[in-house]
Amino acid sequence: MARKPITYYLREDKMPHIWCEGCGHGIVLSAVLRAIDSLNLDKNNVCVVSGIGCASRAPGYLDFDTLHTTHGRALAFATGIKMMKPNLDVIVLAGDGDLAAIGGNHLIHAARRNIDITTICFNNSIYGMTSGQYSPMTPTGKMATTAPYGHIEEPFDLCELVFAAGASFVGRGTAYHAAPLSRLIAKAIAQDGFAFVEAVSQCPTYFGRRNKMRNALVMLDWQKEHAVTKKAASRLSPDELEDKFIIGELGTRARPEYTKRYESIIEAATKETDDDV
Amino acid sequence: MGNKTSIRLMQGNEACAEGAVAAGMRFFAGYPITPSTEIAEELAFILPKVGGKFIQMEDEIASISAIIGASLTGAKSMTATSGPGFSLKQESIGFAAIAEVPCVIVNVMRVGPSTGVPTAPSQADVMQARWGTHGDHPVVVLCPTSVAETYTLIVEAFNISERWRIPVIFLMDEVIGHMREKVAIPDPGELNIVNRARPRCKPEDYLPFDADAGDGVVPPMADFGTGYRYHLTGLTHDRTGFPTTKRPEVDALIRRLDSKMDKAKQEVTFVDEVLTEDADIAVFAYGITARAGARAVRDARASGVSAGLLKVKTLWPFPEEHVERIASKVRAIVVPEMNMGQLVREVERASKGKTKVISLTRVDAEPISPQQILSALKEV
Numbered sequence: 001m002a003r004k005p006i007t008y009y010l011r012e013d014k015m016p017h018i019w020c021e022g023c024g025h026g027i028v029l030s031a032v033l034r035a036i037d038s039l040n041l042d043k044n045n046v047c048v049v050s051g052i053g054c055a056s057r058a059p060g061y062l063d064f065d066t067l068h069t070t071h072g073r074a075l076a077f078a079t080g081i082k083m084m085k086p087n088l089d090v091i092v093l094a095g096d097g098d099l100a101a102i103g104g105n106h107l108i109h110a111a112r113r114n115i116d117i118t119t120i121c122f123n124n125s126i127y128g129m130t131s132g133q134y135s136p137m138t139p140t141g142k143m144a145t146t147a148p149y150g151h152i153e154e155p156f157d158l159c160e161l162v163f164a165a166g167a168s169f170v171g172r173g174t175a176y177h178a179a180p181l182s183r184l185i186a187k188a189i190a191q192d193g194f195a196f197v198e199a200v201s202q203c204p205t206y207f208g209r210r211n212k213m214r215n216a217l218v219m220l221d222w223q224k225e226h227a228v229t230k231k232a233a234s235r236l237s238p239d240e241l242e243d244k245f246i247i248g249e250l251g252t253r254a255r256p257e258y259t260k261r262y263e264s265i266i267e268a269a270t271k272e273t274d275d276d277v
Numbered sequence: 278m279g280n281k282t283s284i285r286l287m288q289g290n291e292a293c294a295e296g297a298v299a300a301g302m303r304f305f306a307g308y309p310i311t312p313s314t315e316i317a318e319e320l321a322f323i324l325p326k327v328g329g330k331f332i333q334m335e336d337e338i339a340s341i342s343a344i345i346g347a348s349l350t351g352a353k354s355m356t357a358t359s360g361p362g363f364s365l366k367q368e369s370i371g372f373a374a375i376a377e378v379p380c381v382i383v384n385v386m387r388v389g390p391s392t393g394v395p396t397a398p399s400q401a402d403v404m405q406a407r408w409g410t411h412g413d414h415p416v417v418v419l420c421p422t423s424v425a426e427t428y429t430l431i432v433e434a435f436n437i438s439e440r441w442r443i444p445v446i447f448l449m450d451e452v453i454g455h456m457r458e459k460v461a462i463p464d465p466g467e468l469n470i471v472n473r474a475r476p477r478c479k480p481e482d483y484l485p486f487d488a489d490a491g492d493g494v495v496p497p498m499a500d501f502g503t504g505y506r507y508h509l510t511g512l513t514h515d516r517t518g519f520p521t522t523k524r525p526e527v528d529a530l531i532r533r534l535d536s537k538m539d540k541a542k543q544e545v546t547f548v549d550e551v552l553t554e555d556a557d558i559a560v561f562a563y564g565i566t567a568r569a570g571a572r573a574v575r576d577a578r579a580s581g582v583s584a585g586l587l588k589v590k591t592l593w594p595f596p597e598e599h600v601e602r603i604a605s606k607v608r609a610i611v612v613p614e615m616n617m618g619q620l621v622r623e624v625e626r627a628s629k630g631k632t633k634v635i636s637l638t639r640v641d642a643e644p645i646s647p648q649q650i651l652s653a654l655k656e657v
Binding site for chain 2: 011043044045047060064066069070073076077079080083085087088105106262265266269270272
């Protein structure tokens with residue numbers, strides 16, 4: 001399969017993008033596009049939905065049907081789209097604040113229904129658009145404008161949360177490991193059912209500077225040093241694993257998909273009508 | 278559904294649900310809340326029979342969000358709620374207004390604020406229906422006065438929403454929602470059904486927010502998944518649908534959206550004038566209160582008072598021409614409302630001092646009685 005240039009999927013006339021120098025979101029977005037390309041999806045059949053935040057500006061640059069919604073609600077909007085046009089490949093792009101804080105309820109319920117939407121969380125551990133407040137993914141002890149004395153809360157393990165809620169597929173990657181991230185996203189899109197990928201990204205402007213990571217290179221190095229595959233993790237001691245996080249495919253299961261399940265309702269309802277007449 | 282006759286005894290919420298389906302509504306997302314829940318229950322049953330879909334979402338915000346998403350695929354979509362849920366939906370109603378996504382939001386009003394009296398009627402969301410979301414935005418608010426009218430007026434709600442690409446608020450009250458009355462179901466062929474204008478141009482020529490490609494006010498709307506590949510955002514945007522903060526473009530967008538209310542006004546204003554020809558005193562009423570008003574007007578006439586009724590079914594845009602015309606003929610306009618006096622201020626404004634405007638309020642979770650209105654008519 002001939003690979004299309006990435007510009008095939010971009011609205012180049014809408015550039016330059018809004019992201020800061022060194023931001024990881026462009027790498028994650030290109031991983032999404034390469035995944036779409038590898039699956040040879042029809043541009044007319046892909047719908048990308050987002051909420052509010054830095055990551056949520058991504059759909060504007062993409063040459064699909066694209067929808068930039070209200071804060072946290074991308075999955076709810078996407079649910080309406082997917083229900084009425086189940087043949088569309090619906091992809092949600094969202095930041096960690098958008099998805100895990102204000103949109104947390106929609107995240108767990110979309111996973112529970114197992115509706116065939118692929119969700120990519122651009123996790124930079126901070127609210128970038130509003131200049132650096134702590135998010136549900138900010139690690140304990142880190143600094144943020146709203147955690148001037150250091151953050152005292154524990155972050156979610158989003159993959160565990162979403163898998164426990166019922167998703168068909170969860171996995172994690174990083175901007176540093178761009179090629180494996182793209183393959184992971186391709187698997188997520190191909191999965192029938194709710195699929196979730198946490199893409200660890202970097203925000204040098206609002207997270208890095210405040211947390212002694214002076215630029216994107218340092219942050220990418222951090223991703224390289226701290227991300228381990230499941231296989232590598234199995235060889236490490238609990239002490240060695242202490243400050244690491246696992247990347248790769250973290251959970252897959254076959255469960256009935258929601259819009260396909262809805263067909264059984266239509267069948268039952270129309271049968272009843274037939275019997276009635 | 279096997280029913281041979283078109284005369285039925287229906288509940289208001291049931292009429293709302295069935296009228297919406299008759300209007301072509303095929304997607305409903307909702308969340309249980311008294312006193313609107315029967316609408317969701319009815320639609321969970323009916324929609325899959327007619328090729329539509331129903332979903333009970335995880336909350337009120339998800340429900341309004343889902344119907345906006347569904348509408349983008351071309352499906353006529355609706356949600357239904359009551360006061361607390363209506364408050365929660367406001368942000369996304371604003372999204373539907375700025376992104377120009379047709380949808381209908383039903384609010385069966387109950388006593389507020391907050392949890393209030395969930396099972397009792399009120400008309401206290403009249404101002405929220407107009408101004409609930411932030412920012413200047415167009416919105417049409419319809420309010421039925423009977424079960425039969427609920428059926429036909431909800432069809433108009435969809436027609437207006439599709440024609441003008443705006444959210445339409447359908448304000449019922451708990452009495453209309455739960456009351457059962459005789460309804461002559463119109464033959465589907467008798468109903469005027471309006472569908473949104475779709476683009477006729479090639480996808481590469483499509484400018485999704487270019488109103489000049491339509492009638493100068495409402496741009497044609499492409500369905501998602503049909504190759505037009507366009508962008509929608511809640512940010513102020515230019516004709517291509519992309520965010521802009523350029524002052525002239527922001528100004529043009531807000532003014533064009535607002536102008537929908539002026540342009541649509543004649544078409545969306547439903548006011549019945551009852552015995553107003555020779556009236557020297559008028560009642561301005563809406564919802565279930567208009568029924569009490571009608572009775573009070575009849576009784577007043579029987580006792581020699583020449584009363585008339587403005588039965589108002591379109592609350593917003595406010596029917597100021599009707600009010601001004603009446604104000605110039607009568608000694609007084611009595612405005613009974615199941616709230617502390619919300620639309621009475623609009624009546625005063627539209628009357629321009631030409632007549633006395635009297636507010637009648639009731640907030641004890643009971644409907645206003647004909648007697649209460651009659652005494653006011655006799656006292657003036």
